[in-house]
Amino acid sequence: MTRVRLTTPLSGEITTNLRIGQQVLINGVIYTARDAAHKRLVELLDQGKELPIELEGQIIYYVGPSPAPPGRVIGSAGPTTAGRMDAYAPRLIEQGLKGMIGKGARSAAVVEAMKKHGAVYFAAIGGAAALISRCIVESEVVAYPDLGPEAIHRLVVKDFPAIVVNDAYGGDLYQEGRKLYCQE
Amino acid sequence: MRTVDCKIIIDEVARLCQEANFKLEEDVIASFKRSCASEVSQSGKEILNLLVENANIAAAESLPMCQDTGVAVVFVEMGQDVHLINGDFTEAINEGVRRGYREGYLRKSMVGHPFERVNTGDNTPAVIHLKLVPGDQIKITVAPKGGGSENMSALKMLKPAEGVEGVKKFVLDTIRNAGPNPCPPLIIGVGIGGTMEKCALLAKEALLRPVGQPHPLPDIAKLEQELLVSINRLGIGPSGLGGITTALAVHIEIFGSHIASLPVAVNINCHAARHKSVVI
Numbered sequence: 001m002t003r004v005r006l007t008t009p010l011s012g013e014i015t016t017n018l019r020i021g022q023q024v025l026i027n028g029v030i031y032t033a034r035d036a037a038h039k040r041l042v043e044l045l046d047q048g049k050e051l052p053i054e055l056e057g058q059i060i061y062y063v064g065p066s067p068a069p070p071g072r073v074i075g076s077a078g079p080t081t082a083g084r085m086d087a088y089a090p091r092l093i094e095q096g097l098k099g100m101i102g103k104g105a106r107s108a109a110v111v112e113a114m115k116k117h118g119a120v121y122f123a124a125i126g127g128a129a130a131l132i133s134r135c136i137v138e139s140e141v142v143a144y145p146d147l148g149p150e151a152i153h154r155l156v157v158k159d160f161p162a163i164v165v166n167d168a169y170g171g172d173l174y175q176e177g178r179k180l181y182c183q184e
Numbered sequence: 185m186r187t188v189d190c191k192i193i194i195d196e197v198a199r200l201c202q203e204a205n206f207k208l209e210e211d212v213i214a215s216f217k218r219s220c221a222s223e224v225s226q227s228g229k230e231i232l233n234l235l236v237e238n239a240n241i242a243a244a245e246s247l248p249m250c251q252d253t254g255v256a257v258v259f260v261e262m263g264q265d266v267h268l269i270n271g272d273f274t275e276a277i278n279e280g281v282r283r284g285y286r287e288g289y290l291r292k293s294m295v296g297h298p299f300e301r302v303n304t305g306d307n308t309p310a311v312i313h314l315k316l317v318p319g320d321q322i323k324i325t326v327a328p329k330g331g332g333s334e335n336m337s338a339l340k341m342l343k344p345a346e347g348v349e350g351v352k353k354f355v356l357d358t359i360r361n362a363g364p365n366p367c368p369p370l371i372i373g374v375g376i377g378g379t380m381e382k383c384a385l386l387a388k389e390a391l392l393r394p395v396g397q398p399h400p401l402p403d404i405a406k407l408e409q410e411l412l413v414s415i416n417r418l419g420i421g422p423s424g425l426g427g428i429t430t431a432l433a434v435h436i437e438i439f440g441s442h443i444a445s446l447p448v449a450v451n452i453n454c455h456a457a458r459h460k461s462v463v464i
Contacts, residue, residue, distance in 0.1 A: 036301065063251060064251060064252070064291060064293070065251050065291070066247075066248045066251045066253055066289060066290055066291040067289045067290075067291065068289070069246070069247070069289040075247065075248065075251065075289055075291070076242070076247050076248040076249070076250060076251040076291075077251050078250055078251050078252075080251075080252065080331075080332060081331075081332045081335065081365050083365060103332075103364065103365070103367065103423070103424075104332075104363070104364050104365035104366075104424070105363055105364055105365065105424075123364075123423065123424075123425070125231055125234055125235075125238075125423050126332070126364075126367030126423055126454065127235065127238070127249070127250045127367045127454055127455055127456050128234055128235060128238040129238070129247075129248065129249065129250045129251040129252075130238050130241040130242040130245065130247040130248065130249055131234060131237055131238040131241055133247065134241075147303070148292060148303045148305065149291050149292065149293065149303075150303075163227075163425070165425075173425060174363060174364045174424050174425065176426070177225075177227075177419070177421060177424070177425040177426025177427075178363075178418070178419040178420055178421070178424075178426055179419065179426075180225075180419065180426050181224070181225060181419035181421055181426045181427050181428055182417070182418060182419030183417040183419065184417055184418060184419075
């Protein structure tokens with residue numbers, strides 16, 4: 001299958017054209033955030049305060065990179081388990097977040113929020129962190145440096161490979177893929 | 185009696201933390217290649233090839249193969265004729281972890297208190313399993329363990345009447361429930377017997393065996409093979425996107441148990457089955 005090249009920020013028109021199984025190459029700015037950063041973002045929303053990053057049309061990559069060795073932009077940077085962010089993701093999708101990159105299954109509430117707001121969830125290859133780090137050309141911490149690997153980084157990526165696992169229509173590639181090969 | 189300086193333990197643990205994270209053992213890489221040949225899903229094949237490429241890049245560039253460089257799980261077989269000098273054994277292991285994770289640019293993933301969740305900044309404390317053995321040598325194995333796969337692991341106290349069928353069901357349920365989350369293809373460690381904590385430790389120790397090396401007891405080796413076949417029929421596949429390679433191997437370790445008990449623990453490892461050993 002040909003890979004579609006996407007550039008952030010993503011419009012609703014772009015995301016609603018994507019379907020499960022579509023392979024993409026992501027370009028532009030994406031933000032990292034994991035468990036602790038998500039908790040803080042949602043706390044700010046609860047307090048009616050401004051977020052440290054603009055979410056409209058953006059993609060959040062669930063990753064806690066390893067530290068950058070000398071001469072490198074970033075260390076290894078593969079996806080982390082998305083399900084841990086399920087409690088927070090719908091709130092961020094409401095705020096305009098259009099894409100998430102991670103690995104592993106999402107909750108029904110996240111799938112509903114994606115349908116309602118035209119967002120998508122991409123999977124990257126779990127564990128292929130040294131390989132993926134080659135697609136990251138810039139990295140800087142933009143919020144919560146005290147969280148160490150969980151700080152929010154602004155990354156610039158070039159042809160970051162991912163696959164649409166949940167589209168804006170409730171499709172789920174994990175379930176479909178499993179059905180094809182299940183012999184139980 | 186042989187005297188060993190704790191400084192040697194610090195140096196070796198620091199080195200092993202880095203090597204384990206940079207260099208995937210040949211048996212694991214060989215299992216990716218074998219699975220790639222037999223996998224029927226095209227995307228599954230591609231993913232297995234990319235995992236080989238990832239391991240090659242990590243080794244060549246001294247980069248961690250996975251960004252989650254894990255909890256530092258350290259197995260020590262301590263000869264009973266060894267006398268340690270110049271330090272505290274536990275502190276020596278932790279200092280080795282501290283140094284290894286700092287010098288290797290490995291991710292520090294440990295928080296000091298499970299509720300306060302403040303990162304300790306140096307990946308300590310290490311989880312240390314100490315066994316006293318005959319002789320005057322020390323064998324240290326560092327086995328960094330990622331959170332994503334560890335989180336999908338499970339333990340259950342079965343009734344003895346549930347027997348081997350109960351064990352099979354529990355293992356399969358655990359893998360089915362884990363689905364794409366723990367980064368398949370998996371190495372699956374199963375502990376059967378002992379007490380609750382012994383059983384969990386057996387499952388972890390089972391992960392150290394070379395991939396696919398069968399248990400020496402024929403009935404247990406047969407159960408490993410049966411479970412592997414059943415797991416690979418679940419369809420989860422590489423990265424959970426569908427395929428016949430959900431697991432690369434199932435390793436079982438057993439131990440005697442109480443007449444009332446049949447504990448089973450399933451410790452899931454992702455494809456980055458990392459461990460490096462040294463004998464001092």
